Amino acid sequence: MSLDSHIESVLWTPDQIAARVSELAAQISADHSPLSEPLVLVGVATGAFLFLADLARSLRLPVTVDFIRAESYGSGTVSSGSPRISSDLKLDVSGRHVVLVEDIVDSGSTIACLIAHLEAKGASSVSVCAFLDKPSRRKVHFQLLSKGKFYRGFECPDYFVVGYGMDFAELYRNLPYVGVLKPEHYK
Numbered sequence: 001m002s003l004d005s006h007i008e009s010v011l012w013t014p015d016q017i018a019a020r021v022s023e024l025a026a027q028i029s030a031d032h033s034p035l036s037e038p039l040v041l042v043g044v045a046t047g048a049f050l051f052l053a054d055l056a057r058s059l060r061l062p063v064t065v066d067f068i069r070a071e072s073y074g075s076g077t078v079s080s081g082s083p084r085i086s087s088d089l090k091l092d093v094s095g096r097h098v099v100l101v102e103d104i105v106d107s108g109s110t111i112a113c114l115i116a117h118l119e120a121k122g123a124s125s126v127s128v129c130a131f132l133d134k135p136s137r138r139k140v141h142f143q144l145l146s147k148g149k150f151y152r153g154f155e156c157p158d159y160f161v162v163g164y165g166m167d168f169a170e171l172y173r174n175l176p177y178v179g180v181l182k183p184e185h186y187k
């Protein structure tokens, strides 16, 4: 069974994604070299798993990798707005430069919660690298401390998108492109 027929339109193809991920990796590498200690990549599970894998392989820096999980969505398409950390880091990030790797920043509440959490753990800097950004839906205008930067792959129009890690009800994550789900598959 293929899920391609559930997709109304493709927004970014695998080639477009690969090209943009290389650019992001080059930018992050340039901004963080030289570093005295490895950069800490913190993937936001589960949606960032493919993006993190591609980004990490393109970075020309020593990195360590960990994952964190925050829940707010359930299986619907609208955020409940109050995320909580349901699975914390294994690595100690105090005194370290951290890049939070996210699939998509929508209302901003999840990333704001995670930034605050990593800052409270004493990270020297927290940057955000979001594959997609939907600024039109922002409700929480998160702030990064002085050395933190916001990197984003693409600005996303206000559609519910799936693929390249992103799900609806845990499906579609392994599609190699990003597409808009046909409404009949989430209504």
Ligand code: 5GP
Pocket: 047, 072, 073, 079, 083, 102, 103, 104, 105, 106, 107, 108, 109, 110, 111, 159, 160, 161, 162, 166, 167, 168
């Ligand atoms: P926020 O807290 O910024 O509203 O959204 C956080 C999470 O909601 C994102 O990290 C992502 O996992 C999920 N999300 C937001 N927009 C979309 C979307 O268009 N498609 C999918 N599959 N997930 C989304």
Ligand code: MG
Pocket: 044, 045, 046, 047, 048, 102, 103, 104
């Ligand atoms: Mg996410």
Ligand code: MG
Pocket: 047, 073, 166, 167, 168
């Ligand atoms: Mg999800």
